[in-house]
Amino acid sequence: MKIFAADIGGTSIKICVTDENGNIVFFKEVETESKKGGPSIFKKLEDIISEYPEIDAISISTAGQVNSEEGYIIYANDNIPNYTGTRIKDRLETKFNVHVKVENDVNAAALGEKFYGVGKQYGDFLFLTFGTGIGGAIVIDSKLHRGDTGTAGEFGHMNHYPNGIHCGCGKRGCYEQYGSTTALVREAKKVNPNCTNGRQLLEMIQGGDKRLFEVFDTWTNEVAIGIASLIHIFNPPCVILGGGIMEQDMSIKLVSEKVHQHIMDSYSDVKILKSQFGNKAGLYGAISLHKFS
Template identity: 35%
Template structure:
């Protein structure tokens, strides 16, 4: 069986042709150009799928940023990272166009499914995944099943209130985790504190920390402390076997991973994601493979 798995993000759309054993047969990347709105996002999604589709493809799995109605394949809510995406019925649009079954889910839900199938989640049934990139996403797995919630927003770890009356978040709340541990927050904090030096991204802060920059080291320590508070709170609430930590910031784990483990003092088990930027694509493929297996 061959299927297509797609990861729709604010910057890029990553698609893969994948078989039922998880082998990646072909891959493509198309820039989302999300600032141009829904029609441009869909146009580029179609371009990505068209590059991979052939008569042997049996279905399409989608992992998209936003709050996704898993039953109906509708984007219930998306931030301004994907303008106009709220209300988009991905399942219907793609099934009408390609005449094959389609499944759509939140991108981090798909990512944790990918990690369970082919990565760091193998062998575990109770998992919390934290994806730290531009923002902070999450997914919760209990007894082998993804918990999606009554309004499809379970796992929105980035919007846990970490520090009441803290930084303003774009969700309307103050003090959300995302405002302290995301790549955006790390870069912004350094720029604010230094006043003179503008930072392009979190990776630059981590590089400065490696070189002994005191300000960068302090920001990395604050990042670790804030993340550890969130992990321990989630451990007390959900008691997962393992926390899988992924997203773009994991690429700099050489700088902060050991600090995090030491801060946690063995009170929670953590592991880095293994599939890196392919986790959502692989997990989306697994979702449609499972759907086809149950319905054929």
């Protein structure tokens, strides 16, 4: 089965095509241009798929809350305007006459790690990704735990600090307002206005900037507090961390140390692991939707 897979994010759309054995034989990345809105993104996706007529199935990993059974966007925030309600599965199946599966991007990334990556040896684990916000997925008995309405795993909106910073969800004090990469860069700019992204921050720290290291150290503690709470609730054997900032060994090391400081001794065997596939985990998860379900 040849599968066309796409991972739609706020910044880029990652695309791959597999051969009959599920091996990726082609990969490319294009700008999402998300501010143009959902209809524009969908048209771009259709145009790209049209370039690959000899495919047997389509898999889509996408930002937003997803009804995976019916393949539509339940809710998407202003990062992708006018995306809520987009019926991806119906429209692509009608246009291309192949079977289509759709999954939330963080759920897809968790599946990518489960079937191809560091989650392979675990039946249960939590997956968190750190970027613009914080996304989460729950794997129990080697399956995604979706919750009552299919949207379980909104870890970024745990109430971290009552009456804290306003969040885009309309609430205050959400975890992602303190533990996301966006939150890290916001605090770093207060110390050094020239620091505009996580990669640059880490380079400056490696260059000896002690003030930025203090910001980073405080941020890893915020991250660890949230993870510790989840460990006490779910008691997983491991927690897998994704997102660009977590591709750095220093990030994983500090977060892991602080998590183990915050959890009870009876949970001390839990492992904090780095995502094997980084920002391609969603693509591998999309492929798995047809290979393992």
